[in-house]
Ligand SMILES: [Mg+2]
């Protein structure tokens with residue numbers, strides 16, 4: 074394995090531009106021209122053109138797209154080569170030709186189902202590589218924002234017995250012969266943890282048995298959730314706009330190359346600085362009606378309405394004050410106007426819509442039990458959640474952020490499955 | 505909510521030691537003495553003694569353990585108070601007395617099942633708070649280590665169709681009427697991702713339908729897994745010892761107070777610096793036999809044997825070269841000695857045992873298919889995994905680290921459920 078260790082990243086070879094170097098990677102493109110074979114090799118950092126003398130390197134003929142290779146040679150500046158540098162190969166130290174690669178990138182781009190079937194290979198594409206690097210930066214930025222803001226990272230269970238969002242979209246697990254469910258949200262557990270740590274967050278999978286295939290739903294998704302003691306709706310909304318703008322700024326700084334490779338226009342991202350617009354549910358209904366959308370006060374603001382609404386604004390907006398029946402039972406009703414809740418969503422612009430749902434929670438146990446009953450639910454099912462309010466309850470608020478949706482907007486993707494390494498929906502659980 | 509915002513962390517109030525301050529938190533202890541009521545208040549940062557004039561603050565009489573409170577007053581140095589500072593209360597700006605708290609910490613400590621039943625409340629204990637803070641630091645350190653070492657963070661699916669570790673301990677999910685399973689390890693997915701990003705890691709839940717209750721098994725646990733292209737067993741083992749020592753060092757630096765509160769002796773942690781001991785399976789069998797353990801070459805090294813073995817060493821050890829049949833099919837056999845694999849475990853000292861399992865993977869598709877068959881498995885079930893080797897396969901290695909087990913050792917806990925906020929085992933799925 075000595076040759077592997079000697080290899081330098083391709084980006085580093087391009088920087089050097091001269092001297093001898095060993096590189097390793099996979100064949101990205103290949104063409105033969107008279108006595109030479111030109112191979113573009115990729116690794117995790119970039120691509121470089123290798124030049125083989127055909128008569129000296131029979132192996133060069135045998136290389137397929139995606140064959141693996143470790144090669145040593147002289148770096149030479151060549152303006153016509155990608156990155157401006159070529160490696161004139163003098164030694165091939167390791168090679169694995171393999172079989173002819175089944176994916177033709179250009180042809181395949183047209184058939185997204187095929188690309189999902191071969192996702193385990195399609196991850197090698199430069200487009201997926203760019204998306205994965207952006208995801209890496211997005212997750213890092215979320216952790217950084219929360220940790221620097223005094224939040225503790227916690228872990229909450231995936232196996233649950235009480236539904237947060239309602240029972241219709243729960244996955245059932247056979248748990249040693251008993252039914253348990255997969256979590257839809259860690260919120261209830263975060264609420265338990267604020268009495269210990271005050272400000273907590275978790276980044277973990279959540280699950281929704283979503284039977285329809287939409288551009289923004291998967292059956293499992295990564296959920297960044299937070300909860301803070303001694304806080305109200307507006308405090309949580311501020312954290313929401315701050316974390317989004319922090320993430321976007323970091324991606325703009327560190328992933329400009331990847332955004333450009335994906336053809337993403339960055340202006341909408343650059344504008345996403347706090348404060349985001351604040352739009353009440355009442356105002357949203359008015360705006361939509363003026364646009365000719367048929368909606369009455371009390372109706373839900375679904376994907377289509379969100380889309381119409383966000384197209385009116387040049388940066389994300391905090392949509393707040395939803396009518397009671399549109400939001401789950403745990404949202405605190407506005408004491409000054411009990412028909413609406415202290416709830417909010419953050420909607421992403423350009424038609425992307427909801428990325429955060431949150432608000433202030435009911436902290437009074439009597440009010441909570443009453444609302445559980447008013448919603449036709451059984452307080453017995455929420456016993457420990459109610460229990461939290463019986464001993465030193467405090468006002469608190471939080472939210473859940475769909476990380477994959479945020480990545481979707483940042484990358485400008487059309488479909489959420491395009492930004493998840495191994496997406497899962499009603500029809501797909503492999504590879 | 506104005507009073508909430510004015511409050512400063514208790515740790516900050518202790519630092520100031522004079523002037524006026526507002527603090528907020530929960531009642532940790534309370535005692536009355538003539539005309540005064542002494543209340544020890546805790547928040548996420550520490551505890552401070554509040555002194556109430558009984559005649560001025562009727563509310564002080566009504567406070568229960570865990571009642572919530574926002575109070576303003578004068579900070580006074582008082583050597584007999586915890587932290588050396590008291591707050592002489594002049595104004596109570598918010599209070600939520602609630603009901604008498606059901607947990608008596610001292611009495612409860614004896615009954616761990618009871619404490620699991622009320623885990624949603626028990627998280628408020630100073631002991632759980634210390635454990636949670638250590639977890640926070642452990643997770644941060646793992647991310648930091650991998651990111652600084654050039655690994656990309658990725659997310660892998662929880663819903664799977666092929667077993668990594670074997671079918672016996674898979675949880676079955678009702679997936680729109682079809683069976684799918686919960687992941688036991690992200691390894692196969694990480695292997696797909698190395699062709700794109702070369703060095704990848706994930707920190708996510710994994711699931712094992714473990715029917716027995718042991719001190720180191722849960723049905724869901726947090727798994728930190730990594731995979732690297734162009735690497736062998738010893739490369740992966742080095743990453744393993746580095747990440748563990750990095751985590752331990754960070755906890756020693758940043759969580760000394762919490763370790764002390766938990767009564768953890770730090771010497772075993774301080775010694776955990778690379779290189780860890782390297783012990784071959786052959787040597788381990790010899791050592792165990794000399795200690796009188798009845799074991800033959802080829803037998804498994806289970807929890808009891810690991811315990812006996814680690815007590816012979818003063819820091820973690822890399823146990824490597826397990827016989828073929830003791831490790832899963834994907835482990836590469838040693839080409840120089842095919843009866844053993846290029847596999848390793850990292851065992852924690854003081855009897856804690858296995859925290860990492862890893863090794864080099866088979867990269868040749870023919871060798872892989874042969875071994876799958878030799879293990880009595882069906883290559884059809886591993887089609888996309890085999891596929892990875894058909895196009896530019898490369899030597900690679902990786903491991904999985906049980907994060908909760910690492911926290912267990914760092915905190916010196918007797919049982920893994922003592923270091924997980926909401927532990928899940930065969931008998932427990934709530935709260
Ligand atoms: Mg909505």
Ligand SMILES: [Mg+2]
Nearest residue numbers: 805806849858
């Ligand atoms: Mg073992």
